[in-house]
Amino acid sequence: MQKGNILIIDDEPKMCKILKFALEPDGHTVTTAGTAEEGVEKFDQAIFDLVLTDLKMPGKDGLFVLDHVKKAKPNTEVILMTAYASTQNAVDAMKKGAYDYIIKPFEMDELKLKVKHVIEKHALAEENKQLKSVLKDRYSLENMVGMSGAMQQVYKMVEKVAPTDATVLIRGESGTGKELVAQAIHHLSARASEPFVAVNCGALPESLLESELFGHEKGAFTGADKMKLGRFELAAGGTIFLDEIGEISPATQVKLLRVLQARQLERVGGTKTIDVKGRTIAATNSDLEEMLQDKSFREDLYYRINVFPITLPPLRDRQEDIPDLISHFLQKLGRAEDAISSAALNHFMTYHWPGNVRELENIVERSLIMSSGDRIEEGDLPPHVKKLTAGRGATSLAIPDEGLSLEQVEKDLIKNALDKAGGNKSKAAKLLGITRRKLYSMMERLGVL
DSSP: OOOOOOEEEOOOOOHHHHHHHHGGTTTTTEEESSSSHHHHHHHHSSSSSEEEESSOOOOSSSSHHHHHHHHOOOOSEEEEEEEEGGHHHHHHHHHHOOEEEEESSHHHHHHHHHHHHHHHHHHHHHHHHHHHHHHHHHHGGGGOOOSSSSHHHHHHHHHHHSOOOOOOEEEEETSSOOOHHHHHHTSSTTTTTTTTTEEGGGGGGGHHHHHHHOOOOOSSSTTTTSBBBOOHHHHHSEEEEEGGGGSSSSSHHHHHHHHHHEEOOOOBBBOOEEEESSSEEEEEEEOOHHHHHHHHHHHHHHHHHEEEEEEEEGGOOGGGGHHHHHHHHHTTTSSTTTOOOHHHHHHHHOOOOTTTTHHHHHHHHHHHHHHHSSSSGGSOOOOOOOOOOOOTOOOOOOTTTTTTOOHHHHHHHHHHHHTTTTTHHHHHHHTTTSSSOOOOHHHHHHHHH
16 A cells, blocks of 8 residues: 655644554655644645645635645645535535545444545656656657658657647557557657556457446445556556556446546546546557448447548568667667668668568567577578568679679679669668668768768
C-alpha cells in the first residue's frame, strides 16, 4: 500500500485525533491543525500529498483552505468533510478543484478508501514526473529513426495531430513501432506531463480486460477483494494507448464505445459515473475493414477510433532506413555506430524482415553477442538472414591476369556511388550498403574528395 503525507484540518480536536489514529497504522504520516489559518501555515511549511479539511469552521473555512492549496501547490489533492445540510457547497467546491467530499458522520473504511485512491494517484503522477525526462529523450520525435519518404510522412502526421485531442488510430504490422509513435504523440502534446498508460488488449482474456480498462468495485466478482482503478482512470488527464484494439470482444467493444462517446464510465460492479479525461490512441495490425464485413468489429466504434489514422510502413518498404536503424541500435548497445562489416550489412539490406524493426533490433543484439571481435561480421548472423534475395549481390568482378588494385576498386565504387547519388553522401552510403560514417572513413583513407 502506498504511504502518504496527510494534513488534517478540523476545529474539533476529537475528530483530528480519531482520524490520525485511523490513518497512521496504514503507514501514513499525519499532521493536524485546529483552524484553517493554522492549517495553511503548516501546509506552506511541508509537502503534503493530501489535505483533509472540514468545510465549516469558525473563522476561515474549508473553501479558504482549498483556494490556498490549489494556488500554492495545484497537484496536492483536497478532500472536504461536510455535514449533510451543506452537501451542495461541497459539490460546488469540487468544481473549484476539490478531489472529493465525504459526509459526516461517515464510516472510517469509506474515508480510508478515498485516501487510498488519492495517494495511489499521487504516487503514479510522481512516478510519471520522474520518468518524464527519460521518456523525453527516449520517445521524442527527433529520436525516431528513419529518413525515408514514408517515415517523413509519418513524422508530419504526428506533428499535426499531437497538439490536438483527436483520437488516433495507428495501423501497421507487428514490430513497426506503433507504441513508439503513440509515445511521440503523447510527448509532443499538452498532456506530456500526465501519465501515458498502455494496455495490450490482445494479451488479456475478456474477463480481465474489462476490469483492466474500467476498474472494478470490491465484491464485483469472485476474487475482487478490493476496489481497483481502471486504466482509463489511471491515465487521468494523460493518454491511454489501446494496443491491438482489433482483439477486443464485441461485448467489450460496446462498453468501450460508450466511454469514447460519453467520456464517462462505471467500474465493474459499480454505479458511480466517473468522468474520463484522458486522450485515446488505439493501434492494430488487424484488417478492421474486413472485420467490419464479418461483423466482428463494430462499425460505430471503428468510426469513433478512426478519427486520425496513421499507417506505419513495414521495414521492407523502407530499406533505405536499415543502415541508420542499425547504427542506432549499435549505439544503444554501447558500440560504435559503424561496428558492422560491409558483408554483414549487405545481408541485412537484402533480408525481408517479417518481424520489422523489432526483429532487426533483436538480430543486431544477437549478432553482437555471437561476435568475437568489436563488430558484427558475416559469420555472426543467423543462417536465415544470410540467405540473399535472388539477384542481389550476384554481380561478380573479374580479376585480370595482371591483377588489380583493391584500393583503386574501392575508390571507383565510391566515386560511382557519389555520381549516382548526385553527390549526396547519405544516398551514396546506402547504395554501397554501408553507414554514412563508414563512407566518410573510407573517403578519408582513400583520399576521395
